[in-house]
Amino acid sequence: MSDMKIIKNWDYKDEYEAHSKEILDLVDKVFSSGRLILGRRVEEFEKAFSSYCGVDFGVGVNSGTDALFLALKVLGIGIGDEVITVSNTAVPTIAAIRAAGATPVFVDVEEDTFLMDATKIESAVTSKTKCIMPVHLFGQPVSMDPLVDIAKRHGLKVVEDCAQATGALYKGRKVGSFGEIGAFSFYPTKILGAYGDGGMAVTSDKCLYERLMRLRFYGIEKEYYSEEEGYNSRLDEIQAALLNFKLKSLDEAVLKRRKIAEIYSKELSSVGDIEIPVIRDDRTHQFYLYTIKTSYRGALMTYLRENEIEARINYPTPVHLMRGYRFLGYREGDLPVTERLAGRILSLPIYQGLSVDGIEKVVSSVRNFFKK
Numbered sequence: 001m002s003d004m005k006i007i008k009n010w011d012y013k014d015e016y017e018a019h020s021k022e023i024l025d026l027v028d029k030v031f032s033s034g035r036l037i038l039g040r041r042v043e044e045f046e047k048a049f050s051s052y053c054g055v056d057f058g059v060g061v062n063s064g065t066d067a068l069f070l071a072l073k074v075l076g077i078g079i080g081d082e083v084i085t086v087s088n089t090a091v092p093t094i095a096a097i098r099a100a101g102a103t104p105v106f107v108d109v110e111e112d113t114f115l116m117d118a119t120k121i122e123s124a125v126t127s128k129t130k131c132i133m134p135v136h137l138f139g140q141p142v143s144m145d146p147l148v149d150i151a152k153r154h155g156l157k158v159v160e161d162c163a164q165a166t167g168a169l170y171k172g173r174k175v176g177s178f179g180e181i182g183a184f185s186f187y188p189t190k191i192l193g194a195y196g197d198g199g200m201a202v203t204s205d206k207c208l209y210e211r212l213m214r215l216r217f218y219g220i221e222k223e224y225y226s227e228e229e230g231y232n233s234r235l236d237e238i239q240a241a242l243l244n245f246k247l248k249s250l251d252e253a254v255l256k257r258r259k260i261a262e263i264y265s266k267e268l269s270s271v272g273d274i275e276i277p278v279i280r281d282d283r284t285h286q287f288y289l290y291t292i293k294t295s296y297r298g299a300l301m302t303y304l305r306e307n308e309i310e311a312r313i314n315y316p317t318p319v320h321l322m323r324g325y326r327f328l329g330y331r332e333g334d335l336p337v338t339e340r341l342a343g344r345i346l347s348l349p350i351y352q353g354l355s356v357d358g359i360e361k362v363v364s365s366v367r368n369f370f371k372k
């Protein structure tokens with residue numbers, strides 16, 4: 001079994017092969033420039049990315065988790081405050097809330113889209129609630145109109161976890177532009193992935209922007225003098241240069257993802273008991289992940305892996321049931337839809353460089369499994 005034949009869940013190698021000259025050239029320019037962290041390239045990328053998101057300002061940080069954490073900090077959310085979010089997400093959403101000292105309060109999700117169920121938010125609001133943190137999971141935006149409406153009525157802040165949905169539109173507007181702050185991740189597997197770690201917090205509020213700029217650098221504005229207690233969360237020049245380069249072809253890369261998703265959905269919609277991803281009419285899906293539902297999930301995953309297709313479960317255990325978060329006090333049965341989904345979901349390989357042969361192999365393997 002050669003490694004070459006395995007269809008990975010995600011792979012960046014053909015991207016690197018196709019663009020290695022430009023990439024190495026950019027790295028060389030950074031190394032020769034004499035400035036490695038928080039320089040001109042970070043500034044350029046902050047401008048380009050915030051403008052891509054349709055907001056005024058961007059602050060490059062060390063990761064998506066830090067973008068969420070710093071967003072909560074500058075909004076004054078911390079110990080004793082509750083943040084309404086979902087358990088059906090990647091752990092970092094919750095890690096960021098806890099890093100700020102706040103308490104996550106989970107609401108259940110919609111069975112068809114996997115996304116935060118806006119109709120469940122209001123009953124979760126208490127006198128301690130300060131913020132709603134929607135997660136635009138797998139690449140599709142949460143229903144932002146009802147969410148923002150609830151936030152306004154109760155005087156809550158909104159911090160969007162956009163880590164999986166860079167560029168996605170809800171009613172024609174990009175994610176990250178609905179709340180006070182939008183947080184993005186440039187972790188290599190993400191829609192816009194760096195060649196290392198990176199993240200960004202975006203906002204149109206100048207005051208929040210200025211504080212985010214300070215907090216990522218020990219609270220310093222003028223040399224060696226801290227205006228307020230801060231942290232170290234910086235984006236480096238290499239990642240910024242590479243991200244700025246990749247941003248130019250981001251929409252094209254997403255079109256490729258959508259094309260693959262379209263083929264999967266067309267070919268698999270009437271196979272076995274598979275339910276293909278649902279996309280609401282008023283928004284776009286970036287297909288960070290292509291996730292199906294089936295009651296034969298375990299057997300299908302084993303079969304695909306035997307056939308050298310790296311199918312994955314995102315995510316096998318909801319955060320509220322993980323040992324690391326048991327102290328929050330949730331129990332099995334508290335979030336029935338989230339828990340039911342965890343037993344039925346399976347993500348098929350999707351990334352812009354996935355070959356036609358690879359796509360066909362995934363489709364025929366899934367079909368073969370259900371023929372048996």
Ligand SMILES: *Cc1c(COP(=O)(O)O)cnc(C)c1O
Nearest residue numbers: 063064065090092093163185187
């Ligand atoms: C990846 C991810 C994050 C965190 O991003 P990092 O850059 O890895 O810190 C946060 N939320 C979600 C939903 C993610 O998928």
